[in-house]
Amino acid sequence: MKRWIFRDAPPGAPNAAWAEELGISPTLLGLLWQRGFDTRDDMDAFLSARLATLRPPAHWPGVSEAASLFVQELVQGKKPVVWGDYDVDGITAATIALDVLEAHGIAAGWHIPDRRGEGYGLNVPAIEQLAAEGYGVLLTVDCGIADVEAIARARELGMTVIVTDHHLPPDELPPAHALCNPRLVPAEDCPCPDLAGVGVSFFLMAAINNLLAPRTGRRYKMDDALDVTALGTLADVMRLTGQNRVLVRGGLDKIAGARRPGMLALKTVSGFDPLARLTGGQVVFRLAPRINAAGRMGKADIALKLLRCKDCAKAAELAQTLDALNLERKQEEERIWTAAREQALQLMESRPRPGLVVYGADWHPGIIGIVASRLLEEFYRPTIILCDDGDSLKGSGRSIREFDLYAGLQECADILSGFGGHRQAAGVRLDKARLEDFRSAFEHVCAAALGPDPVQPTLLLEGELDFATAGNQEFLRELDLLQPFGPGNAEPVFASPPLIIRDRLPLGQGGQHIRLKVQDTASGITLIAKAWRMAEEFPPGMIGKRIRIAYTPRIDMYNGIASVDIGIKDWQQV
Structure with missing residues (x-):
């Protein structure tokens, strides 16, 4: 469970006339104001993200x-x-x-x-x-x-x-x-x-x-380079504000057109219609992993050749190769994840760990970063995963919002052979004999920065949104004007009013995911909400219980039919 924090609105209120001038609803106007856009021109620049506003070289x-x-x-x-x-x-x-x-x-x-x-x-x-x-x-x-x-x-x-x-x-x-x-x-x-x-x-x-x-x-x-500019910017999790937002918005338009044979083939092998308009999230979670898989599995040249390919048939062949590499990557990821998670649980059983350092001799260096992100998501601690790399250890780290990983590694520099990265992601190298020294030093640095108690993850919410509004497709189309979502421009998350769980339905394979039929107790409106990796949190005995959810409402297009998609981020029992 996360601690829900509601976004603080700035003082005052926006000019109501701006909504009509910008062609948006008062609800969206209020959302933009709450996010810090305090002039009409700032709102217009954000919503339009015109390519003409790109700064000259x-x-x-x-x-x-x-x-x-x-x-x-x-x-x-x-x-x-x-x-x-x-x-x-x-x-x-x-x-x-x-x-x-x-x-x-x-x-x-x-x-x-x-x-x-x-x-x-x-x-x-x-x-x-x-x-x-x-x-x-x-x-x-x-x-x-x-x-x-x-x-x-x-x-x-x-x-x-x-x-x-x-x-x-x-x-x-x-x-x-x-x-x-x-x-x-x-x-x-x-x-x-x-x-x-x-x-x-x-x-x-x-x-x-x-x-x-x-x-x-x-x-x-x-302009023809904007598709790959958007792909790289989104995949590298850059802040989607200012010039980055303009580049990515323009790039998503180019990805929709898929004039580049390699992009068309990549979309097709990722399960999309070749001319589908994709969100930033779809690029990050469907297109980018297939490009990344090539580098992770030691065949990055295939990805470069795909993006530069001029022949559609050859591009389709290269894309199929990337898809196979991505499947291989997924299988290896699950193997490493299972072992790394078990090791993390054993470490935390022995004593509290403000930061995690786990090690596997045969773990693939191209995949440990993904697993570090998954451990971070589950345990909410700065996490570094190490594997053998010749005579030394190589590691990939991910960090929580409250801890500067790069600064933390600087304090361990005397133990490391080398390191580099950012506030929330970094790589390290060290001698095998220094593993326990590094684990101890890293945990000490994390404890000093974060304190003795585990950090509770927070979830930033825009405010409360009832199901009458969440189920309004015109409002959801307006929310799409805020796309693309990512760092610096998070997808809006709202708190529901009290709900009653009317039914639970399986979602996908493996039993990890669940769909809930939930009813707004005030309006009586019932919507289907998807809870990814939360099936264990909603056993059959939850039917009839009253809850509130933190959720993202979206329009889902399936076979050309628009429906409301509710994604559960967190929940609380009422």
Whole structure:
């Protein structure tokens, strides 16, 4: 059970005339006001998210300088190579870079490291191989900001290095010729400090596109890159505000059109109609895992080839391969999840644990991050999962809202061989002999930050919403104007009035999920609510009980028929 917190409304009230001017209901106007939009123009900008409001490349830190240098080196005859990352953000960022260069008739090489054999970021052996193959300009996307040694070696070999990244910069920056990273400048000096790696790539390649056009007589239509920009931004769980919101809204329109053969094939193999309009959540939970599966299973090149494929038949074949890899990933995930959960339970039986560190020698390094997220969801503690990686241990961590994981790992730095990441997600490496030292230190850091008592998860609610309104499809279509949902723009969650459970019905396979027929005691309106992974919480004896639910109402389209979909987030007995 979670602690329900209702969103605080700002002082005052919105001008009632704004609703008519914006073409929205007073209910939606109040919701926007409650979320901090206190002017009509702010509301309009948020609801419209026009592509025309994207800031020009020159407004982004380091982009103009990097673009000029890149084009200058191309003019001098140097061969370019793009180094990406093996996750969705890195693969989509590389896709944009390669597509723009190809549109100008420039043949560029690329390298996506093998997750198990090379690990994240740049490495010296691969740099030396690329230099031996004659590449003179190295462009990194979604990586490189911490790779001092590899970039120093690239420079020794005569390569011009341009780093584009969005991860937190370390104290020592790499000796690149140009750096593009929104986190290198104060937040107020960047149009969007929360750009994904693919977002940085988008604006850099837009600048390069503009510089190349007079020379080549060609121009890439940057709108065509919005589909993969949205895919990478959503998959990397970036804040969906400001420029990110504009990019993703425009990208979802492009994904709906599916003009890219690889996107059409990806939608089809994910169970969607090729021309279906997808929500951000559907992209995150259905499309992105198939791209990520390639990197997790050591075959990221397949995903890059899919997104860049020009032939529909070949794209369909590649998408089927990704689907098979995703199934393999799911099976491995369940194996690791079962073992990791059992280990976590045993650890907590011995004594309270403010943070969790679990280890399995044979756990797949590409999958432990997903399992860390699942453990976090169940136990609500900062969690790190470790596995063997040669002579050392490699780990992936996830954190709760109340704990800064990156800062916590900094306090354990003397035990670690290396670490990096963000406030809520990070990676670590350490010697095998230091496992217990690290577990003890990590738990100590978590206890100091969170206190002795377990942290109770909270759930932020907009307010109470009765079933008469929740069942109104016109209102639900208005809620869709707030899409896409994600960090910084959470899907609205409402508290129900008192309800009576009239029936319970199975949902899906495996017995984990349940559908409840619930009736609003005031209006008598009955709706079907879905409770994912909550079947045990609603045994048959709950029929006839009075409850309140925290829920999200949506329109569900199935076979072209619209119905009301109620998703239960939490519940309380009345």
